[in-house]
Amino acid sequence: MSHEENKPSVSVRKYIKWGDTFPVENTSTIVLTSPKRHFADVRLRIPIPTKEEAAAGSAVIRDPSRLDWAFAGTSSHDAAASPPHSVFRHWVDSRHRDAEAVVDEGDMVPSPQPGETIESGRMVNPDTGRMQAYEECWLDEEPGPGAASAGWVLRHHDEGRAGGGGARGVMVKIGSRVQGVLRVGGEVAVGRWEVVPGSPSSWMAIAEIGSLANTGFPTGLPAAGPASGDKVQAQDGRQWGCLESW
Structure with missing residues (x-):
């Protein structure tokens, strides 16, 4: 590693x-x-x-x-x-x-x-x-040189959701690979995606597990991606903040 x-x-x-x-x-x-x-x-x-x-x-x-x-x-x-x-x-x-x-x-x-x-x-x-x-x-x-290794980190954090159980999520993208973990109270969603070659804003789902996997993650983001400090929104309205981009 x-x-x-x-x-x-x-x-x-x-x-x-x-x-x-x-x-x-x-x-x-x-x-x-x-x-x-x-x-x-x-x-x-x-x-x-x-x-x-x-x-x-x-x-x-x-x-x-x-x-x-x-x-x-x-x-x-x-x-x-x-x-x-x-x-x-x-x-x-x-x-x-x-x-x-x-x-x-x-x-x-x-x-x-x-x-x-x-x-x-x-x-x-x-x-x-x-x-x-x-x-x-x-x-x-090897994630690739230059733009081939470009990526970002998104985080969702809302301790007031899910009846006090809280909501936490992290997504990481490096090059063509994207993975995410989201927990809302006792409910868990996990995703793994691959960016479509030649179409950076299109993602292929390898795994989308949990009822929130299709709506809780902000998938298919623009090729340029978010910048550090930006906010992006999932389909269900959940807000994710960009902690890091490169």
């Missing part, structure tokens, strides 16, 4: 390994991280629609059972630590209402394979409910 400051990154998980078990990967896990280290991490159970299927709209993932986990927040990386150490602070989370109580940490070392990073540490295994040692391998995907 890339940790270079002031550069957007796209990280794709190759596998996860618990304790002494064999490495496995039964999800499509992608993390988009902005230059100021806002991130959106979306984990969907495979199979994932091809770009051709997404363009045709014939295989969009909408079944909530296909969502493994999705969360967004901010990360920090201590390159001077031995080994280098990263901390991921959740702000909105599909599994946990109190997202800010969730903090992931892991040591990061380069893999022998170019463009790969090994993350290791201890966290709760969702299949067992027990704290276990884990290892994840991340592939760093």
Whole structure:
């Protein structure tokens, strides 16, 4: 997982390994991280629609059972630590209402394979409910030079909505990839989209999970995108503010 400051990154998980078990990967896990280290991490159970299927709209993932986990927040990386150490602070989370109580940490070392990073540490295994040692391998995907890596971070925050349950959402776009996580009280919406080649304001849905996924996210924004400080509106009237753009 890339940790270079002031550069957007796209990280794709190759596998996860618990304790002494064999490495496995039964999800499509992608993390988009902005230059100021806002991130959106979306984990969907495979199979994932091809770009051709997404363009045709014939295989969009909408079944909530296909969502493994999705969360967004901010990360920090201590390159001077031995080994280098990263901390991921959740702000909105599909599994946990109190997202800010969730903090992931892991040591990061380069893999022998170019463009790969090994993350290791201890966290709760969702299949067992027990704290276990884990290892994840991340592939760093090059988002492209210049305009090809352009993007933004949007945030929705309204603690007065949903009967006091609050509403929080984060969307991150890097190049052609867009991911979003939205929680309104107990209701969760998650999206993953791809920008249509040659038509930057048109997005193909890979996954739109939850009843708010079609209306709660401001999808299909203009190619230039919002500037930092701008407000944009979702179809349902929900206001999102741009925290960062590049």
